[in-house]
Amino acid sequence: MKILLVRLSSMGDLIHTLPAVQDLAQQRPDVELHWLSEAGFADIARLHPFVKKVHTMKWRQWRKNLTQAETWHEIGRLKTALQEEQFDFVLDSQGLMKSALFAKMAGAPIYGLDKHSARESWAAYFYRQKFVVKKGKNAVWRNRALFAQVFAYTMPEEQTFGLTVPETGRLNDLKKPYYVALHATSRDSKLWPSENWVALLQKLNTDHNVKVYLPWGNAAEKTRAEQIAANLPFALVCEKMNLLQAADLLDKAEGVMGVDTGLLHLANALDKPVVGIYTDTDPVKTGVQVSPWARNLGNVAQIPTVEEVYRVLMECVAAKKNNNKAV
Incomplete structure (x- = not known):
């Protein structure tokens, strides 16, 4: 099973997603996990060895240059690259209109939080399957709870991040x-x-x-x-x-x-x-x-x-x- 995780920014948001990735690595080693993130934070995704490939977008740069042809060429190249991967589905764990729109570029069914659980309720209208995750809990717990529902396992009692600094960062x-x-x-x-x-x-x-x-x-x-x-x-x-x-x-x-x-x-x-x-x-x-x-x-x-x-x-x-x- 080949899955794209969409968690674009910020640094803290990506870090708080990593325990969910660690749960997934332990509970569903059959999953091939790719991650789409803002280019400036992509190294956070690279810290977890279960993430096979990191795809990057540059929205913080693109939004300032939407009248330039090169911006749309770059967006088009990202869309082509994502669709060539042929993901089984996309998991948007951020729950924003922005993240939902980038998730849609992959051309695969999108899973995410329902309108009562997402940070921006309208994002849920892009999702094929929607999941309820209680608000009021911390971000780490909410990510882990979402992953457990999406991938059909019981959330492990122990919470770990499972990070390894690659040789290129030493x-x-x-x-x-x-x-x-x-x-x-x-x-x-x-x-x-x-x-x-x-x-x-x-x-x-x-x-x-x-x-x-x-x-x-x-x-x-x-x-x-x-x-x-x-x-x-x-x-x-x-x-x-x-x-x-x-x-x-x-x-x-x-x-x-x-x-x-x-x-x-x-x-x-x-x-x-x-x-x-x-x-x-x-x-x-x-x-x-x-x-x-x-x-x-x-x-x-x-x-x-x-x-x-x-x-x-x-x-x-x-x-x-x-x-x-x-x-």
Whole structure:
């Protein structure tokens, strides 16, 4: 059975779909799974070895150039490529009009959420088969519940992401042991004060003699990283990285602390000790998947202190080490 999964964006949405892919790999190994995603997030899909092929679209670019012939040529080439695969059906797990329209390009029956379960109810009118998934649950659970219904298996009790960083994403010469500080996010109100980062990094180095890497995604984030690291010789501002390289950096870390950002969820998916630092969003809605080694701190207008973040980070690191010893 050859299936196309449509989950286009954003980074967090793709990451929250991965446990469902892991369930599918365990319960239905006969399925050949392809994935259609926004090109900028395609590396997230490539982190799961069960995904045989990743197809990419560029809607964020195309929508700005809809009057140009080349845009429509690219859309046409994607449509041809998808139809040549001859999928048995398409699963649109995003439940948007946009995702439903791209799912339709494959020329196969589309399955998805019913109008009461989808994020945009009109998307359900494109679906051959529709499934009810209770709202109010977190995104990971909703994806897993949808997959279990579509592919006719009972959702496993254990939730895992099942990720593997491919060889093409491996980084060399990382200075171990190290932590990763995810200081950058999409909105200034979600930032943690720079002086807090400096104090936290200093305490980590003083107590544990470790390096700390600071990744970034644009010029403003790089400047912020350089400012934090300015007087901290053990703090290392990363080179520009793609998502696979960022995954490798996170995967080899002793622990990760970060604000509300996609890379925080990626570290969580890689099963690392993680502390989410929330200052302007509710972690019940956008936080990491909680475990003994993954915790959320803060909330709207509730900024965690340096001491609180450090203490919880050390608790998470210890819990992960104890779990590894017990396995």
